[in-house]
Amino acid sequence: MKVTIIGTGYVGLVTGACLAEVGNEVFCLDLDQHKVDLLNHGVIPIHEAGLEELVARNRASGRLIFSSDIAASVEHGDIQFIAVGTPPDKDGAADLQYVFAAARHIGKYMDGYKVVVDKSTVPVGTAHRVREVILEQLAARGSTIDFAVVSNPEFLKEGAAIEDFMRPDRIVIGCDETFGGQRARSMMKQLYLPFNRNRERTFWMDVRSAEFTKYAANAMLATRISFMNELANLADKVGVDIEAVRHGIGSDPRIGYSFLYAGCGYGGSCFPKDVQALRHTGAQYDHKMQILQAVAEVNERQKHVLGRKIIQRFGDDLGRRHFAIWGLAFKPNTDDMRYAPSRALLRQLLKRGASVAVYDPVATKEARRVLQEDFAEMPHLLEQIRFCDSALQALQDADALAIVTEWKAFRSPDLNQIKNLLKEPVIFDGRNLFEPWAMANAGIEYHGIGRTAIKHT
Numbered sequence: 001m002k003v004t005i006i007g008t009g010y011v012g013l014v015t016g017a018c019l020a021e022v023g024n025e026v027f028c029l030d031l032d033q034h035k036v037d038l039l040n041h042g043v044i045p046i047h048e049a050g051l052e053e054l055v056a057r058n059r060a061s062g063r064l065i066f067s068s069d070i071a072a073s074v075e076h077g078d079i080q081f082i083a084v085g086t087p088p089d090k091d092g093a094a095d096l097q098y099v100f101a102a103a104r105h106i107g108k109y110m111d112g113y114k115v116v117v118d119k120s121t122v123p124v125g126t127a128h129r130v131r132e133v134i135l136e137q138l139a140a141r142g143s144t145i146d147f148a149v150v151s152n153p154e155f156l157k158e159g160a161a162i163e164d165f166m167r168p169d170r171i172v173i174g175c176d177e178t179f180g181g182q183r184a185r186s187m188m189k190q191l192y193l194p195f196n197r198n199r200e201r202t203f204w205m206d207v208r209s210a211e212f213t214k215y216a217a218n219a220m221l222a223t224r225i226s227f228m229n230e231l232a233n234l235a236d237k238v239g240v241d242i243e244a245v246r247h248g249i250g251s252d253p254r255i256g257y258s259f260l261y262a263g264c265g266y267g268g269s270c271f272p273k274d275v276q277a278l279r280h281t282g283a284q285y286d287h288k289m290q291i292l293q294a295v296a297e298v299n300e301r302q303k304h305v306l307g308r309k310i311i312q313r314f315g316d317d318l319g320r321r322h323f324a325i326w327g328l329a330f331k332p333n334t335d336d337m338r339y340a341p342s343r344a345l346l347r348q349l350l351k352r353g354a355s356v357a358v359y360d361p362v363a364t365k366e367a368r369r370v371l372q373e374d375f376a377e378m379p380h381l382l383e384q385i386r387f388c389d390s391a392l393q394a395l396q397d398a399d400a401l402a403i404v405t406e407w408k409a410f411r412s413p414d415l416n417q418i419k420n421l422l423k424e425p426v427i428f429d430g431r432n433l434f435e436p437w438a439m440a441n442a443g444i445e446y447h448g449i450g451r452t453a454i455k456h457t
């Protein structure tokens with residue numbers, strides 16, 4: 001099928017490459033000319049396992065092209081995916097300006113039937129507004145061309161994006177009579193056929209329910225994490241091991257083990273913004289989302305938990321202190337720094353005068369860029385950050401090590417080397433990578449999340 005993807009970020013690029021991989025002719029549009037140029041030179045602007053090979057293979061076959069030519073992109077695809085960003089605006093609502101710009105472009109240039117697919121995460125009612133925007137453009141040129149608007153939210157996780165897209169848990173498609181009906185439904189069915197081969201994974205529903213399902217999923221996951229973090233903070237106080245508790249409750253199939261890890265808070269481009277956006281939807285309907293308010297507040301506090309533990313241990317004045325930090329990205333296997341907890345920790349430490357040596361296996365370049373923005377008003381603080389080429393290099397002469405991201409390579413370090421390189425053998429583990437008893441045996445002072453009381457074999 002002929003498909004256009006509008007926006008080549010994490011979602012658009014992965015969607016485009018995966019749809020090309022199963023035989024579709026995919027046209028990827030982005031208005032960021034620099035990004036398009038990079039992609040046309042085989043350079044992938046984000047770190048995502050397997051994506052470079054996938055894009056190269058499909059570009060070479062001619063099934064995947066990148067361009068900033070809007071008219072050509074509208075002409076190409078019978079199916080037009082809108083996969084642009086929906087960042088929070090100043091009230092926390094999803095900023096839909098990019099979605100509507102994409103819709104305007106479609107309405108302005110379309111010359112035949114199109115199925116317009118909202119792939120971006122958008123609030124309930126957006127498909128309706130996208131339809132109106134397209135209708136306005138058609139009316140302006142006296143056209144009555146038929147089209148459909150479908151909701152098809154994306155559930156992929158960064159770091160496992162290709163696997164998630166190629167073998168999804170579910171494909172949610174909102175497609176109803178108001179917006180498209182049978183013709184759109186059969187085109188979407190055909191498009192997703194290769195992903196439904198072994199079992200039917202598609203859940204068909206009305207458009208508004210599909211839009212809501214995306215927020216419900218992210219809000220549920222964020223709630224689990226904040227709930228575990230709340231328990232972990234209490235566990236620290238009452239002398240309980242949150243990891244033992246995690247095993248104890250996760251074995252109940254009604255609870256399950258996934259997404260039950262306490263840590264130094266969730267980050268990323270989606271949980272923080274989607275929790276906010278759903279709260280905003282609640283407010284619009286005069287329905288206060290009390291649980292989500294707490295979820296967001298607990299997470300904000302949790303992003304400062306490592307910093308608080310460090311201050312408790314070393315005092316509020318960190319002027320002569322130097323810390324090693326392992327991990328900058330908001331989670332492993334990505335270079336995404338959006339809402340990364342490492343940014344909150346750096347602010348806490350640098351403002352109190354500490355210097356830091358940081359190491360991340362892939363996010364250093366992106367971190368440099370983002371931190372320039374974070375400290376734009378206090379650029380002198382940036383001088384207190386040293387970016388290192390290895391985890392061991394970061395440890396040299398540090399007063400303690402703080403772990404923010406659970407990269408696999410951090411899981412089994414040489415404890416003797418850590419002890420030798422650090423000035424004091426102290427670890428603040430924001431992702432509970434280590435066992436407190438193993439640290440005690442190795443003579444390392446260990447501060448986990450919800451495990452501080454557990455010190456012995």
Ligand SMILES: NC(=O)C1=CN([C@@H]2O[C@H](COP(=O)(O)OP(=O)(O)OC[C@H]3O[C@@H](n4cnc5c(N)ncnc54)[C@H](O)[C@@H]3O)[C@@H](O)[C@H]2O)C=CC1
Nearest residue numbers: 007008009010011030031032084085086098102120121154
């Ligand atoms: N990042 C993720 O893992 C996931 C993101 N989502 C949702 O997918 C949407 C996109 O997210 P990301 O891919 O992370 O965004 P992103 O910010 O990485 O990429 C968006 C891209 O759209 C381009 N763009 C903006 N306006 C455009 C226009 N009018 N025409 C053409 N291109 C345009 C931008 O230049 C940028 O390259 C968001 O709504 C997000 O919530 C959903 C699931 C997973």
Ligand SMILES: O=C(O)[C@H]1O[C@H](OP(=O)(O)OP(=O)(O)OC[C@H]2O[C@@H](n3ccc(=O)[nH]c3=O)[C@H](O)[C@@H]2O)[C@H](O)[C@@H](O)[C@@H]1O
Nearest residue numbers: 154155156157158259260261263265266267268270330331
């Ligand atoms: O809408 C989105 O963008 C996506 O958001 C999340 O995916 P992602 O943000 O890539 O990353 P996750 O693996 O969900 O992790 C998010 C954050 O939660 C934290 N986390 C995760 C799991 C856990 O048990 N504890 C925990 O603190 C991670 O460290 C990370 O900071 C969802 O998992 C995807 O299904 C969704 O499509």
